[in-house]
Amino acid sequence: MSSSKSNLSLPKYGYDMVVSVTQASINATTKEFLDKFSGHQFVMCYTYDDDDNIHPMNYETLKTALGADPFDIPNGETQENNLVQKLDDLGFAFAFRATMGLPLEFDLDEIPNIITLDKGSSMVTYKLVCKEFEILNLSYRRRKLSWSNIRQSEQEKPWIFTFNVNLDLRSSDSAFNKLPIEVQRKVKNLNPDTMFSVQQLYLDLNTAGLESSPEVSGLEPTDTAFIYLNKIFINQYFENLKQQNQSGDNPNGDFLLGYSVQPQEPTKKSSITPTDLNFMVSPYVDEHGVPTKNYDLFTLNYLVMTKNNHMPAPVAFEWNWVDTSQKRDFSGTMAIRRGVFVSYLNALLAPSLNAISLIPESSVKCRTELEGAIKPFIYTFDATPDTTPKSYNVINDGTSHVLSFNFSRTSGNKSGFCWGNGSEVKFNYSVTSDIYLESNKVKVITKAIAYIYFEADFGKVDGNLIDYTIETNYLIGVDAYGNFTVTIENGESTITDNSVDIKADAWLDFITAGTIDKFFDHLNNKIDSIKTAYVNGFDKKILSMLNGAGVWVFPGGKTFVFKDANFSKHQDLVTHVTYTSPTSTSFKNR
Incomplete structure (x- = not known):
């Protein structure tokens, strides 16, 4: 049950595009980012007042009053x-110092999934880790100060x-819908080049619910620092991120944009323009369609709509986007709904x-101005392209x-009395x-028939001067940047020619x-020119269109490397x- 089962046209889905990335790939990329991230260090210090209430104290002020850096003790x-005694005299309680990033001094296998x-x-589980993290705590134990x-x-x-x-951007009661419209727009980031990068993964920091706190060896559960670790540190950590993440589009810093990616080369404009986005998690199912516990192959799905189409409700997919045998080969799958690609193909190829x-055009007439019992005939014959705009009909037969x-047209006429029963021609x-x-x-089968009928005084001849069937298989592929590549299978089309030659008896x-x-x-001669100019060159014309200025370009060219297309x-x-x-950036300078 792989992406070959993809059927976004089913009524319960209807998404124009889905981008699915596995949990394993999200974490591998996020850890790579965190390993490179040059985040800001922040320090929070707290002291008691005379009523034993906790208050923040400026770090630099504390160092000046102490005459030293407390983190050096x-x-x-x-x-x-x-x-230590001087800190107690200052009413010192505890302090935190942390830097965002991947924890130092630990192997990757010791760091859990982010x-x-x-x-x-x-809903997803998000695990916050820090590159560096220090905790200071001053308490009394056995009537002695303990540092x-x-x-x-x-x-x-x-x-x-x-x-x-x-991660739900659709629910009416989610915090996302309480954000200003401009902030919502920035969170959704419908830029097709960058919207699928991990830095655009929406983390609703205002509603993040702490599920568990870390175990800190050396701190007792009754220590003030441990008690306030969850109450104060987390709030201050996110507040610090928000301040660093504030901008004109994100005045409150309510969403996290962690890093950017740099493409090796500029990409062409995407062939699809997203107008709405939502997220959904799909489990990895077994051969019977039953969800498993293989979380690494669970996928985070970007549900995308275009042309302002209505976003359907999120519904779990019946198939897996990445199979077990594929998990080391790529991060995920991008699927374009049949109707979306067919519309593109129709618009691209219709001009051909x-x-x-x-x-x-065909006609026959007598040379009536000539004398004699037998008067010769005058024949005309031609064919010109119809300039009326054309398009394909969409087929939905399963x-x-x-x-x-x-397309079909007829022409012809009968001549006046020349000799005997006159003459008739049809084309x-x-x-x-x-x-x-x-x-x-992409298989294209084109069949052209040109039927000729000629009659003169009981003598007649007819047949298909053109009876051509051209079958062309265009092999599709994709380059690393998401641009369609198309070649003709075996370098040429298969032509079945049942045309006949017509000769007078x-x-x-x-x-x-x-x-x-x-x-x-x-x-x-005219038939030969039609074959050469129109019919025989049709396959090359389509190839030129598929590879030309209108070539299909997948979105996400600045986020993903693409492989295979089918x-x-x-x-x-x-x-x-x-x-x-990923290339890390600071929040202020992203």
Whole structure:
């Protein structure tokens, strides 16, 4: 049950596009970012007043009053250390010093997942870690001052704060909907180049609910620092991030934009323009469609709408976007709904239809100005492209057949009495073009028929001077930046030519006074020119369009590296994506 099952056209889904990234890839990329992140260090110090109430004290003010940096006082000191005694005289209670990033002095396998997709369809578990974390605490134990200077780097495992985070941008009672419209717009970040980067992953810091606090070896649960660790540190930590993250679009710093990614080359404009976004978590299901506990392959799904289409409710998918055998190959999958890609294909290729939509012209008349019982005939024959705008008809019959085009025209007339029963000519032309989306192919089957009928005084001849079927398989691919690549399978189309040559018999040659031979020479030359100019070149024209200025470009070219492209069994366009290497930035200078 893989992305080959993708069927976004089902009524319960209806999303124009889905980008699904696995929990494993989100965490690998986030850890890479945190490892490079040059975050701001922040320090919070607190003292008691005369009524034993806790108040913040400026770090620089404290250092000046103490005459030293309290973080330089070794762990385990007592009042015998003058600096400890002086801190007590100043009413010192506790202090925190932290820097955002990946914890130092620990192996990667000792650092848990930053995000776990284990809370249903809209909630996730978010684990806050710090590159450096120190806690100072001054307390009385056994009637003596006890000084604690505890550093995360000296612990057996990093300190971790666990939160529940709401990613639902649609729920009317979520904190997201209470943000200003401009802030909501920035959170959704509908820029197709960057909207899928991890820094745009919405973390609702105002509603993050602390689920568990870290175990800090060396602090007792009754210590003031431990008690206030959750009450004060977390609030101040997020407040610090908010202040660093404030901007004109984000005046309160209510959403977190952690890092940016730098593409190796500029990308072309995306072929799809998002107008709405929501998130949903999908579990990894077994062969029976039952959710498993394989959280690494759970996916965070970006649900995207275009052209201001209504965003449907989030509904869990029946298939897995990434299978177990694929988890090391890429980060996730991007799927474009069949109807969206078919509309693009129709708009792109429709202009090519005029070249094969030919209006036939044919007529015959007598040279009545000549004397004699037998008067020669005058024949005209031509075909010109119809300039009326054309388009394919969309097919929704549950098969790979997605587009169909039909065109037919007739021409001809009967001459007046020349000799015997006179003459009649017909030139009928029809063309069909059908497009199928199968596996990694866009299959185009074009059939053109030009039927000729000629009669002169009981002598007649007819047949299909053009009876051409051209089948072209365009192999699709994608380059690293999300640009479609198209080639013709085996370098050429398959042509089935059932055309016939029409020649006059002796009676027609006699009855037309020899003029029929010139007519058929002209006719065959014209047919050859039609084949060369219109029918035979149609496959190359389509190839040029598919690879030209209107080439399909997947969104996310500044966030992902793309690999493979194919159509699902239900004709959704699917490609695999891998996060690019993140480049850290400060919050103020992102």
